[in-house]
Amino acid sequence: MRQRVEKKLNQHLMLPIKLFMGREKSGGIVLILSVTLAMILANSNIAESYFHFFEQQVGFIVNGEPYLNYSLHHWINDGLMAMFFFVVGLELKREFIGGELADIRNTILPIGAAIGGMIIPALIFLSLNIGTAQTMGWGIPMATDIAFALGVVYLLGDKVPVSAKVFLTTLAIVDDLGAVLVIAFFYTSELSIASLLFGLGFLAVMFIGNRLGIKSPFFYAALGIGGVWVTFLLSGIHATIAAVLAAFMIPADAKINESVYLKRMKKLTRRFEHEVANEVRTLEEGQVDVLTHIQHDTTIAIPLLQQLEHKMSPIVTFLIMPIFAIANAGISFTDLSLSDIFSTHVALGVTLGLLLGKPIGIIGATFLMVKMRWATLPSAITRRTLLGLGMLASIGFTMSMFISTLAFTNELLMTQAKLGIFLASILGGIGGYVLLNKKK
Structure with missing residues (x-):
């Protein structure tokens, strides 16, 4: 232990x-x-x-x-x-x-x-x-x-x-x-209160998105760059x-915790083992499908x-x-x-x-x-x-x-x-x- x-x-x-x-x-x-x-x-x-x-x-x-x-x-x-x-x-x-x-x-x-x-x-x-x-x-x-x-x-x-x-x-x-x-x-430097408030508003939206479970990098990039960064630049901060x-x-x-990830990997590994392999360098469609799922689950883990x-x-x-x-x-x-x-x-x-x-x-x-x-x-x-x-x-x-x-x-x-x-x-x-x- x-x-x-x-x-x-x-x-x-x-x-x-x-x-x-x-x-x-x-x-x-x-x-x-x-x-x-x-x-x-x-x-x-x-x-x-x-x-x-x-x-x-x-x-x-x-x-x-x-x-x-x-x-x-x-x-x-x-x-x-x-x-x-x-x-x-x-x-x-x-x-x-x-x-x-x-x-x-x-x-x-x-x-x-x-x-x-x-x-x-x-x-x-x-x-x-x-x-x-x-x-x-x-x-x-x-x-x-x-x-x-x-x-x-x-x-x-x-x-x-x-x-x-x-x-x-x-x-x-x-x-x-x-x-x-x-x-x-x-x-x-000198503060623009209006720009600062807009910037804080964008930060609040990012925070709410985090609490709601949003994991999209595009969501945070759009708000972070187009919202927070630009408004802070204009605010003087x-x-x-x-x-x-x-x-x-x-x-x-x-998106998924460690225990869920391990269960999925065991299941996918077993699926991969049971897929019939071919005799050439390329993989069978079933093998590719399993590996694609493994790749996706590994990323979201x-x-x-x-x-x-x-x-x-x-x-x-x-x-x-x-x-x-x-x-x-x-x-x-x-x-x-x-x-x-x-x-x-x-x-x-x-x-x-x-x-x-x-x-x-x-x-x-x-x-x-x-x-x-x-x-x-x-x-x-x-x-x-x-x-x-x-x-x-x-x-x-x-x-x-x-x-x-x-x-x-x-x-x-x-x-x-x-x-x-x-x-x-x-x-x-x-x-x-x-x-x-x-x-x-």
Whole structure:
């Protein structure tokens, strides 16, 4: 009985996490290549064309008037990145239902560590930029790039204990949730109440559809994209928040449960065995009919939430994120001087916020919770391991860069923020790798 329970837990809890982590390893490599390409293009003889390309206006013409007319850069950050945040929302919902965040008692330590790792970086940035317009960038060093952080961990293989991998995974998930909340509450422009109410209305319809048992992906796609996303875009709330909220409305239960599925499979398998096979490569019509039923039942036995996550994750990892990196990571050093870089404390605040604030916040919160006996630290996580995980959490890249595009409109400030993100991410990645790269 115990073995069956453990096997079931491994299949439904640990296996999805392992598969997710495996994707992040290769996804991190693709991101590095994309960033490198962006830097090369930004400092080549076609740099002007590179920057101009993403400033092209793209929109619709309705009755001779432009509608939803934005730059290509804006469409990437508000449109394509909505797919990234939709997958983040799916992952968060799955984790809350049956994953790392399902039982608060088991996750209180990494949740507390994540909160500490968000507060301290923000305070460091604010302390260096207080009293200036640059304080809007306080959210930039709060974020951890889950793709890069987990990519480094999995490059190290079994040198990193499983408990440390789970700790970092949970921390990164909570960090993502924190970043989403920061964007929603602190990086939202002027609100259009009417558009927002329409958006909430579409969300309500999605919720009702979920409760009524509607499992059609087309139903949720039509309401999510044509309804929620468009109205949130027009409301002033960042459209990526619409993607997260829409993801929470996706059904997490399947059309048929496991016991029904197993009964059907046994019945169909017996039917297949009794079908008379022919002597050629093709199947008999009866065999094809049975296999078609097996294929259909297997599909509806998987919750729509997990179907979408499984199908969309590779698209986000290997297409959306590289496009985002190429569009946003290019920094031209041609006319950039040291005096420009340090004309404000943005670069310094981001660098120190990530590189020092993340480890200090994570380690400090962890030791405080252990000292107060609110949680226990797994025996396999030593102080060196914890410091290494804290350093990896300072890899802010994707989410930090995204927040920088919301915090600043000034090109120089955005460049300073990007430099700070790059420097902290590189040093944090190297530092974390060295600290964790030890024999078991």
